[in-house]
Amino acid sequence: MLGAILVLLHLSVTTADYSRYNPGWNGTSVLFDMIDGAGGTMVTDPSLLPGQGNGMLLFVAPGREPPDQDKEDLRDFLFRGNCVLIASDREEDNELLEGIGSSIRIRRADIISVDRFFDDPSSVIAFPTGDDPLSSGIPRLVGNDPSFLEGGTPVYATSLLSFRDTDGDQRLGKGEVLERFTIVSRETLGNGTLYVVSDPSIFINGMLVANPPTENRDFVARILSLRPVLLAEQNYSRTAEGGPLIRVINLVKNATSIEMAAITLSMLLFGLFLAFGRRDA
């Protein structure tokens, strides 16, 4: 029985990057615990997004590209006065941004800054660049190998002592220019607000729990409390990755009624096993 429980526990987790079922440093289980704690709802069908304009949809690390109809639904949700936050460091996701009518574009680059939190070039500190409800009172945000953004209104940007490491030597060389890079940008679309974060890694467990800059957790908490209705995209986001078995196991773990049924069934099976075992003996 103990072995079976251990096997089930083992099968209920994964090591996939950004997966909510990954409790390791590169998963987002902590983020989704926070979302659960904030009463968030998982959304798998954009056509079912609510109509009112008081929602925040969190779309962390898009994976598959949504079809046009789903982009259209997202766009409608945004234009109705809601808020959408997309966190991605891949240029492929510019099609998603374009599809929902945004002018913000993600540019993949190895950004290195003299302002870093950890002793590694991937650790880049971004600073607030103006007044925004997302950044007020949070003096910095620590990125983990971020890309940068073009367009929109910068919300967080690196200091001027940052550069694109074009030759990969992790130091400022000839032809590499010091400049400021936008890490979080904002754009008003219709009645809604789109935030784009060029580094989904700020949401991974390692950046929220282990020796972290506390501002990152504050930033996530601010996102989760920005609007009364909190939603998390779970169809196209890589945070939903984990395979069918993990989904089934976590469905059982997370749904109370199913959980109760599963426990009853296990107890029944265990009782039967004992009864037949005794008769055999």
Added chain:
Amino acid sequence: MMQRIVLAAGVLLGILCLAIAGMHAFSPLLYSPASDSRATDHVNPMALKHVTSERSARIIPLVADIIGTPGSLVLNIRSKDFASASRDLQEYRDSLRNLDTLVIQLDLDESEIAGFRRAGRENAQILAELLNGTERWDDLKALEVRFRESGDTAMETSIRYEGETLKRKIQDLYREYLEQDDIILSTGDKFELDTSGHRKSITEFREIVNSITAGEEEKEGTLAGPGEIPVLLTVAPDRAFYGDIVRMDGQVKAAGSNNAGEIAIFIDSARNITLRTGPDGSFSHSYRVERVRAGTHTVFAVYEGSLFSPIESFTVEAVPSVLQLEPPRVQNGKVLCQGTLFAGSQPVKGAPVGIRADGKQVATAQTKDDGSFSAEIRLNPATYSVRAEFQGEDFPLLPSGSESYEVLVPVPPPAGSDEKGFFIDPLSLVVVSGFLCLSGAGALYYLRRRKPVILPARNLPASPEITDAPAPVPGGEQVSPPALPAEMQPEPGLTLHPGDMRDVSWPELFRRLRIAVSKVASLRYPQSLTPREVCASCRDTRIREFVCRFTSGYEKVMYAGGGLPREEEDRMMEAYRAVLRILGGKDH
């Protein structure tokens, strides 16, 4: 059936666990953050060390200071507050020094910041010369008035010539200052800093130049004019580069038949050489352009301290320098750096070349006549990135740097590993000898203590009172032990005759007892057993109580030191006899 399945599953799981563990047998650390430090998109923060953050907050204020300080500095020079100007200059230099350190620490020596730093250093040099020049200018004005009033025309002329040279130099400084303008302002704009201080310094600098020029224009006619030149001087070429020869030829045209005499040639108001003119008053000097700043330089000649030539000038242009460093060699813990410095095909001599290890200057070498340099540096064991740098200061040469080399300075072998040194060192020999003597003394002491104790002869009781002996044996009966294996046969004289126990030592009795017991307990090597082991080996036998009583007393005799009371000795002897009786009974 079910049990078999469960058993099979358990066995399979066990094999699986062993296989997994076996895969990690050669790297026993199953997990650490460092072994799982990177994924495609991010780095594991748990494997990273926190460092000082927001280092730009230290650089930007320094850049702001370097841009802003010259405003007040030049204003103080213009208003003749030279003490305040000196303080400003010191602050400016301090800021530059701090910026240098940060640029090296943050590995920004190839950024615009590095260009800004070079421009700042150039400006610091210019402003220092402006400060000195302006102070000297004021002194010259006062001296000129004094010599004019005293009627010392020779000195007055000399002062005016120096003043003219100084004026040209300050004009040159202004031009050089403007050359740094672009990079200073562009850096200020980029960092969104207030550049009004620098702009103000340019305005004030221009005012200083204007005031000097305006004051001298009205006197220019009083300098030696073409019609009354007592000393002719020509300087050629008017443009020169590092290593070129500038010819300075002239002739004294003073009245009189013999114009032979001493003539001094001044470059930038400093006496460069004193020559003897020919009988016709001609003179010639070849000046080699080496350690002189790029820019315009003034030349005039003074015959016998009283006759002045017109002021001539030539311009030295800066050219690129080429610095080459050979791959550094590590010898006896020192790093040998050798290389050459050239300007085109000309070797640069007497130039300082800085050697940097990981960005930090660790040595300065001087170039020789052939442009070569060499420096031996002692570095701590580590790997360094070593390169050479030439800043070009005081030379009409542009700065240059060599290629970087990775140099490994190995950890030196420990000093004590040299065997020769060990034998040569008398202290080592004394210490080793001392240890040997102590060991020998200890061994001797142990051997002496180990000698068996011979107990005095004692009268044994005729008939022991053994109440619990299960099989009483008549006293004096010979014990006939069963046959022993060949290797365990007791030596002659070890047969167990109770009557032989007189004058036998305790160790001998114990030895006999041990052999006797070994036959009961089937012990293979009875001679290796301790008293307690002999006692323990008799567990579950009838002789246990007597054997243990004997061995207990024996331990007290042998290990506790000192003798036993008579009653105790008697009890031991009784126990010994009882063992012999039992072993000699009907069961054996």
